[in-house]
Amino acid sequence: MSNFSLKKAAERAYKKAGINDPKKAIDVVEVMDAYAYQQPMWMEGLGFCEEGQGGRFIDEGGPGEYRVNLSGGMLAGNPVIISGLYRAAEAVLQLRGEAGDHQVPDAKSAVAQSTTGAAGQFHSVLILEA
Secondary structure: OOOHHHHHHHHHHHHHHOOOOHHHHOOEEEOOOOOOOHHHHHHHHOOOOOOOOHHHHHHOOHHHHOOEOOOOOHHHOOOHHHHHHHHHHHHHHHHHOOOHHHOOOOOOEEEEEEEEOOOOOEEEEEEEEO
């Protein structure tokens, strides 16, 4: 099972927020993607696509459908050491209606994810609601 620690972190966060299906409950997703291969992996771990289907998720427009990293994500130049803060701050901007030209209309819920460790073994998952 890949993404074990992310799946466990997401499971705990969703349970505390009363979310059964993140694909239906979450309006905005911000993930730590310092490297291009990470976004598809983390979307699997967060439950937005099945394990092993992250590439297909990207190819079939999943990031647009689920509003993933509309901020530009880590590849937009955010410092790695504070990536989680950037993800949470962007989620808050979305929920407050202050995200500018990449604002999601009527965003009411967001997930912000970040990771650390050489192989992504430590994950944080925040569920935020307006």
